[in-house]
Amino acid sequence: MKRKHIVGNWKMNGSAVVIDDVLDQLLKQTLPADVSVCVPSPYLQRAGERLAGSSLRLGAQNVSEHGDGAYTGEVSARMLRDVGCHLAIIGHSERRRYFAETDESVMNKLARLLEVGLFGVVCVGETLAERDGGRAEAKIESQLAQLHTLMARGATPKRFCVAYEPIWAIGTGRAASLEQIAQMHEFIKRCLGASYAVLYGGSVKAVNAADILALSAVDGVLVGGASLDAKEFGEICRAAS
Known part of the structure; x- marks a missing residue:
């Protein structure tokens, strides 16, 4: 079975003490998944050393x-x-909403990552109004459109993945239904190709991670606030098995 990808996004949270504590706890655990931790920029050096x-x-x-x-x-x-x-x-909904990032700027960022050999986690997602208006797939397709140019230049599944994060389910405690998640992940794979990994992000917690990760079209999860808790994040990672 292919290992799942678990990506923790600490957002603008944490401190030097928290970095040391959480990472030290994670390093003591057996995590049956490919696990990444994305910390605020001032702590990257410290976390990297850890x-x-x-x-x-x-x-x-x-x-x-x-x-x-x-x-x-x-x-x-x-x-x-x-x-x-x-x-x-790149392209997290909070970056798009608060810092006016566009699909074009997100693709430029991915290009810069690929130039230096780094992996990109490209976030896409729709608002509640777009979902309720039946425009969810059209919105996602438009966000993915420019990826095809980079794919033609060698952006293979080993170079980037997509994280589907319904904007209405981020930090709200409300997760999309399993059916909604499966349908959108399958749609994204049809747009890009079945070999591209698609992660789910949106109020992922230990209580729902196993059900989400069990979906065949879900290749992993992008975890927000829960990734700051080493015990809960470890439980999410172990749910991948």
């Missing part, structure tokens, strides 16, 4: 769409690689 030599992979929560240069406050893909990152989340 995870060195382990099976846990370090990830960033964002990356600049530009290379090195006069872009004050930005962090380039090369810099992420230098501090030990293996991957980065």
Whole structure:
């Protein structure tokens, strides 16, 4: 059986003490999945040192769409690689909503990651209004459209995956139904190809992870707040088996 991908997104949370505590607890556990932890940028170096030599992979929560240069406050893909990152989340709904990221800028970010050999976790998702209006698939298809250009240039399933996160189910405590998750994951695979991994993100917790991960079209999960709790995150990872 192919191992599931479990990606923890700490968002703008944590501290040096929390980094040490949570990662040390995770390192003591047996995790039967490919596990990545995406911490805030100021703690990437510290987390990377903590995870060195382990099976846990370090990830960033964002990356600049530009290379090195006069872009004050930005962090380039090369810099992420230098501090030990293996991957980065791009296009998260919070980035799109609060920082006006567009589908085009998300694709530029993925291109920068691919240039330096990092893996991209590309987030897509629809609002409740789009879901209720029957436009969910059209919205996702439009977000995926520009990926085909990069796929034609060699962006294989080993270079990126997609994380489907219904915006109405993020941080709300409300998860999409198993039927809704399965249908959308199957749709995304039809758009990109069955070999591309599709993760689910949206109020994933220990209580629902096993049911979500058991769906054949779900290749893993993108975990938000629950990833800050080493015990619960470990339970989610073990649900992958």
